Amino acid sequence: MEITLTEIAAEKVSGRIAGKDGFIKLKYDIDGCGCVVSGVAALWLVDELDEDDREIKTNIGSIYVEKSKEVFLDEQLTIDFSEKANCYQLKSPNQYLNPRMSFIDKTK
Numbered sequence: 001m002e003i004t005l006t007e008i009a010a011e012k013v014s015g016r017i018a019g020k021d022g023f024i025k026l027k028y029d030i031d032g033c034g035c036v037v038s039g040v041a042a043l044w045l046v047d048e049l050d051e052d053d054r055e056i057k058t059n060i061g062s063i064y065v066e067k068s069k070e071v072f073l074d075e076q077l078t079i080d081f082s083e084k085a086n087c088y089q090l091k092s093p094n095q096y097l098n099p100r101m102s103f104i105d106k107t108k
Contacts, residue, residue, distance in 0.1 A: 001065065002076050003058045009081040009088060010060045013103070016045070022107045023049055024062070026077075026090075028069035039072060041090045043079070043103040073097065 003026065005013065013024065025044045053064040065073065074092035079101075081088050088101040 001056055001070060001073065003056050003063055004076075004078050005058060005060050006078065006080045008083070009079045012081045012088070013043070013060060013079075016103055016105070020045065020105075020107060022047055023053075023064055025049075025053065025064045025066075026056075026073070026079075028066065028072050039069070041073070041098040042101055043088060045103070045105045045107055047107050 017024065022045045025046055027042050027044045028039045029042050049064055050066065052066045052068055054067045054070070055062045056065055074094065074097065076092055077097070078091050079088055080091065082099075085100060088103060089099050090097040090101050091099075
């Protein structure tokens, strides 16, 4: 899997994590979705990694993805930021996986 952040997304992520310890996860969140195939991708800043997390090297450092959820993601991913919508976007060469992706700080 390959993840690249656009310049603006990299700036926004850097601003969100400045001065904080933790790990960035591309989380395929299924809570409240009713079914595992109805999940929603989001960026999380977490204190600890789970046993199932796999490190993906990106142009801004490491992002972690749950191995068991990789099947729902494409092989090549781009994380962008929309100034107009004020949110992150997760896309691949073929589709938008989440055009309004959140960044959630789960650190304590």
